[in-house]
Amino acid sequence: MDFQTDKASLKIIRNKKLEYELPFLWIRDNCSCNDCRIQETKEKRFMLNSIPADLKPKKISINEDALNVIWPDEHETIIRFQDLELLKKSRKPEKILWTNDFIPNNYDWSDFLTDDCVAIDAFSEFIAKGAICISNSPCILNSLEDLAPRLGPIREVLFERIHNVSVDGHIYNIAHTSLEVPPHNDFASYSWPPSVQALHMLENECDGGKSMIVDGYKVLSDLKNDHPEFFKILTTFSVPFREFDEENETFANEPIIRLNSSNEIIGLRYSNQLMQMIDPSKKNLDTFYKAYHELCKRVNDKKYKSTFRLEAGNILLVSAHRVLHGREEFKPSGKRHLQDAYYELDNIENNLVLYKELRGN
Template sequence: MSAAFDYHLVLQSASKLDHALELVWSDGKTSTFHYLWLRDNCPTTLHPDTKERTFDLLSVSADIEPLSFSVDNDRLMIEWSEGDHHSQFSGEWLREHAYAGDLRPANKPRARSWDAQFLKDMGSASFNDLTTDDAALYSWMKQLDQDGIILVKDMPATEQALDDVAHRIDYQRQTNFGVTFEVRSEPNPINLAYTALALPLHTDLPNQETPPGYQFLHCLANDTQGGESVFADGLRVLEDMREQAPEHFELLATVAIPFRFHDETHDIQHHHPMINLDHQGNIVELKYNAHIASVFDLPEAVMHDYYLAYRDLMGRMRQAKYRMQYRLKAGEMVVFDNRRVLHGRTEFEPTGHRHLRGCYVDRTEFQSRLRVLARQHD
């Protein structure tokens, strides 16, 4: 049952509209359910084992309607005009899946945006708890889902430790950098991350058709001058831009630009808008990496204005109020939503020893694991 309502409530009555039934609950709230929706979601349409839909919607006409319907004991019963078929729905299930009227789902994203002051509130959990206790894992994942960034403490100094935490969620995402990758200064680097240079704030791999979701960075060593990690919440930056410069926000959310990574073995490129919104207008993704933004190929009419919006976003990311700086210590791991939280680092002395081991787990797998854990622990 959804936590969105109290199911001491019962379904009380139903009445017929054009193409739909209007249902009323004991608290006076109403919702409309269309005939085609009700027939398509009849409990008998699902395979008993796989729970996949087996019903062919085109096996009934667009004009299907109830021959009769009634409400009794918190259940809606329908006799359909076609196929000699009867449906029965619980009031609880209908209320949980209501899409109209007083019960239209609230447009409330779980994410909580933050600024530089968030450092003192950043959450954490121990390696041992995450790898042995599902309740601890669930609590940690819920906080990561909300804040977009979190720490793991007391990580063993082994290559396997990264995989042990990631696999508690699901499988890792393979990219052209491998399933796992080592972030340290290297000769002949293929990426600026593999140098000792400062890295401006960015998100990883916007050149991919779907950029990676959650990034894991396990600090194995950080015995050098410099090399502090820098983070900013892209959600907070974009919320402020949306309010203060809506014309710039609109351009970045609607106009796609090219991103490209290429070396001797790969040439991976894709066009994306920098900002993605969901179907309800919520900000759900930022794709920003000035180092691999390719040559802009925008229409003449928008090129100048787009550059103004792009510069606005760049400038906001450099404001101290958004930037959180944290020095990772050996035995710590930071995990963050790569499609929300920007990351970078300060320059470090290449003669010192700084070594992070990383991987990705995509959002789809993360959210799947979170929903399964919620069924067990909420």
């Protein structure tokens, strides 16, 4: 274990290999001593602007476990290497992409709500695959409210807190007819659409109407491989989406693909029914349409569509910025009543971390 310094950073070398390069400002900013943290909350108290930008250590020493720095004002900072190793671990389970042979795992309603181990399994599966089923749920109106202690609070949008989907209720969307509903995510007309959706089947006595889901991230990663230029324009070209009725108005103008700062796909926004007319004076409209045509072909290709029948008492839970849902046409010969509610993926991802911590793993 050895180190070198340059103008603004400390290099830690193990077996002649550079292991960490730590800017001095980073070291000072991450001091975890009692003066630099709020003891009760572990929050940071130290303010970076309280030191000069060209701060340098007065003395440095290291051993196998930790780095020890004394600053010009005699303040001492200790950084433990095991804490740095923890930073390399992802907080979330790895994503596993799928095509049409995928069937969501099933979890029993009361086990999911009462047994933390089942919830940990279900959340891990949900974050990896983007879809799970919860079976044996009560066929009672608004039971989706009872998932909130597990999933985090309901994300409300306009229209209803718990949405009713049937042919004899309030009709403002294709889902309220018996027509096929092509794969889509809901409320593309919000700049931040709900990131988790629960679809709760209360009654399903109709022929047809099988549910379908599509792993949007799989579609997009294949599109990126095959047509990188199409992929690219879909990340930058904004598209208007609107959902409305006499009393409600929702509208967003956003690109179809959302990337994070590492260029990873973190959102697909796709709704044939909500997409609006694009201003034809917009630049690159022709290129966008070629790319969009290819995307539409793929989203609706049976290669990607997992289909299954959602029986009464089943809840389909989807990671809604990733997994598109739809249903086949049905014959309105009997009763069919579905309720939808929305939640946020952040809360589920963080509940998984919390539950694992509480169980000590």
